[in-house]
Amino acid sequence: MQKxxxxxxxxxxxxxxxxxxxxxxxxxxxxxSDHPSxxxxxxSIKANNPSISLGTVYKTLETLVNNGLLAKVATRxxxxxxxxxxxxxxxxxLTNTKExxxxxxxxxxxxxxxxFKRKRVNNLKxxxxxxxxxxxxxxxxxxxxxx
Amino acid sequence: MQKxxxxxxxxxxxxxxxxxxxxxxxxxxxxxSDHPSxxxxxxSIKANNPSISLGTVYKTLETLVNNGLLAKVATRxxxxxxxxxxxxxxxxxLTNTKExxxxxxxxxxxxxxxxFKRKRVNNLKxxxxxxxxxxxxxxxxxxxxxx
DNA sequence: ATATTATTTGATAATAATTATTATTTAGTA
DNA sequence: TACTAAATAATAATTATTATCAAATAATAT
Ligand SMILES: [Mn+2]
Ligand SMILES: [Mn+2]
Ligand SMILES: [Zn+2]
Ligand SMILES: [Zn+2]
Numbered sequence: 613m614q615k616x617x618x619x620x621x622x623x624x625x626x627x628x629x630x631x632x633x634x635x636x637x638x639x640x641x642x643x644x645s646d647h648p649s650x651x652x653x654x655x656s657i658k659a660n661n662p663s664i665s666l667g668t669v670y671k672t673l674e675t676l677v678n679n680g681l682l683a684k685v686a687t688r689x690x691x692x693x694x695x696x697x698x699x700x701x702x703x704x705x706l707t708n709t710k711e712x713x714x715x716x717x718x719x720x721x722x723x724x725x726x727x728f729k730r731k732r733v734n735n736l737k738x739x740x741x742x743x744x745x746x747x748x749x750x751x752x753x754x755x756x757x758x759x
Numbered sequence: 760m761q762k763x764x765x766x767x768x769x770x771x772x773x774x775x776x777x778x779x780x781x782x783x784x785x786x787x788x789x790x791x792s793d794h795p796s797x798x799x800x801x802x803s804i805k806a807n808n809p810s811i812s813l814g815t816v817y818k819t820l821e822t823l824v825n826n827g828l829l830a831k832v833a834t835r836x837x838x839x840x841x842x843x844x845x846x847x848x849x850x851x852x853l854t855n856t857k858e859x860x861x862x863x864x865x866x867x868x869x870x871x872x873x874x875f876k877r878k879r880v881n882n883l884k885x886x887x888x889x890x891x892x893x894x895x896x897x898x899x900x901x902x903x904x905x906x
Numbered sequence: 907a908t909a910t911t912a913t914t915t916g917a918t919a920a921t922a923a924t925t926a927t928t929a930t931t932t933a934g935t936a
Numbered sequence: 937t938a939c940t941a942a943a944t945a946a947t948a949a950t951t952a953t954t955a956t957c958a959a960a961t962a963a964t965a966t
Contacts, residue, residue, distance in 0.1 A: 629933050631943065650924080665945050670924065672943090690837040690952090691923075704883065720874055724890070727867055734904040736851065738894040743871070747885040757881040776913065776962050797953080812916045817953065819915095837923090838952075 615639060626679040633664050637672045641682060647693040647703075647712040687712060688746060702743040704756060709749050713756050762786060773826040780811050784819045788829060794840035794850075794859040834859060835893060849890040851903060856896050860903050 619638045623630045640653050648656065654669045673694050676682040683695040688705050693712055702715035724741055749756055766785045770777045787800050795803065801816045820841050823829040830842040835852050840859055849862035871888055896903055 629942065631933070633944070663945075665947095667925085667946075668944055674925090675943095686833050686835055686837040688833055690833040690839055692837055706883070707886065723870060723874060727870060728905075731905050734906075735897045735901045736853070736892075736894045736903045736905070737897060738892055739854065740894075741890065741892050743888065743890055745883075745885055745888050747883045747887075750882045750884060754882045756883045758875075758878050758883070759881075778914065778962070780915070810916075812918095814917075814954085815915055821954090822914095 615642070622681055626681060628675065628679060632661075633668055634672055634676070636661055636664065637669060638676060638681065641673070641676075641694050642696045647685065647695050649691055649693055653694065685712065688744075700740055700742065702745065704745040704747065704758070706749040706756065707746055709752060711749065711756075715743070715745060715758060717758075762789070769828055773828060775822065775826060779808075780815055781819055781823070783808055783811065784816060785823060785828065788820070788823075788841050789843045794832065794842050796838055796840055800841065832859065835891075847887055847889065849892065851892040851894065851905070853896040853903065854893055856899060858896065858903075862890070862892060862905060864905075 616635050616639060619635055619642075620630045623634055623638070628634065636657050637653060640656050641648060644652065644656060650666070650670045650673055653673065654664075654666050657664060657669075673682065673684075677684045677694070680698070683698055685693050685695050685703065687693060687710065688707065689710075697714060700721070702717070702720070704713040704715050705711075706713065720743065724743070728738070728741065745758075763782050763786060766782055766789075767777045770781055770785070775781065783804050784800060787803050788795060791799065791803060797813070797817045797820055800820065801811075801813045804811060804816075820829065820831075824831045824841070827845070830845055832840050832842055832850065834840060834857065835854065836857075844861060847868070849864070849867070851860040851862050852858075853860065867890065871890070875885070875888065892905075894903075
């Protein structure tokens with residue numbers, strides 16, 4: 613598993629100890645494509661790592677976020693999810709399945725960036741602008757796609 | 760107070776009993792311009808209405824949302840806030856002060872709507888699209904404004 | 907106006923998600 | 937291989953929110 617070696621160096625680079633727990637948790641978030649919650653990460657790793665506690669999962673995810681290795685995003689219902697993609701992108705939240713799907717579109721990015729470039733922003737330091745699409749997944753077997 | 764009479768008819772129209780609690784809570788959300796949490800609504804009304812309980816505030820806000828009289832929006836940190844504005848609009852979340860500020864812009868709306876009109880949307884029924892701006896408020900006394 | 911009744915409320919308990927505490931363990935270093 | 941600061945496991949605590957249910961009340965009928 614070459615991936616774990618890569619994660620190991622990411623941790624080192626961030627000045628974090630490369631513990632087994634961090635490797636496993638970081639790897640789990642990267643493998644789960646739908647922005648897992650802490651609970652989801654916990655249950656995905658527990659078969660192979662029964663000794664890792666839920667508290668450690670929460671604390672580790674927080675550490676990874678604070679050190680810029682993961683992003684954190686709230687669902688419309690207010691639950692926190694973890695995102696291995698660090699670049700700015702949008703999300704589609706499927707209200708019926710609670711899936712959170714990435715949405716990338718160069719053109720939309722440009723459109724929005726250009727739009728705000730033309731605006732006067734008073735008393736605000738913008739950190740990021742994101743588009744969120746809420747909707748219902750129609751066929752739960754098929755993928756959601758906007759293209 | 761003419762406002763309360765108006766709220767009363769909104770409640771009736773929605774098929775809800777116009778209770779004192781509902782009038783007071785709805786009025787409080789409308790008066791507080793920064794999308795209050797249930798706790799904030801509770802503390803804003805408790806001086807004049809010491810008998811209204813926090814549970815009632817939560818349940819009433821939920822009822823008002825379910826009947827289309829209020830909207831509900833999660834902050835980036837996952838807490839729920841209540842919004843008296845029902846039309847589709849964006850929000851600016853001020854991470855330092857936790858204020859949630861409305862952002863209206865016709866032009867941006869049109870831009871986004873037109874953009875998605877040109878897209879193929881597969882297996883998804885879009886309910887709404889919103890733009891969220893996260894940033895830091897620079898001077899806590901002055902207002903945030905994008906124009 | 908009063909009685910009737912389905913709804914709503916207040917008090918309280920319960921739950922869900924997350925964070926804190928602390929003794930024990932471990933990764934990185936010497 | 938030993939040392940030590942940092943991390944973890946187990947557990948308790950907290951925060952935000954929802955559920956329960958007996959008592960109160962708004963809307964309707966008399
Ligand atoms: Mn708008
Ligand atoms: Mn929550
Ligand atoms: Zn994402
Ligand atoms: Zn708003």
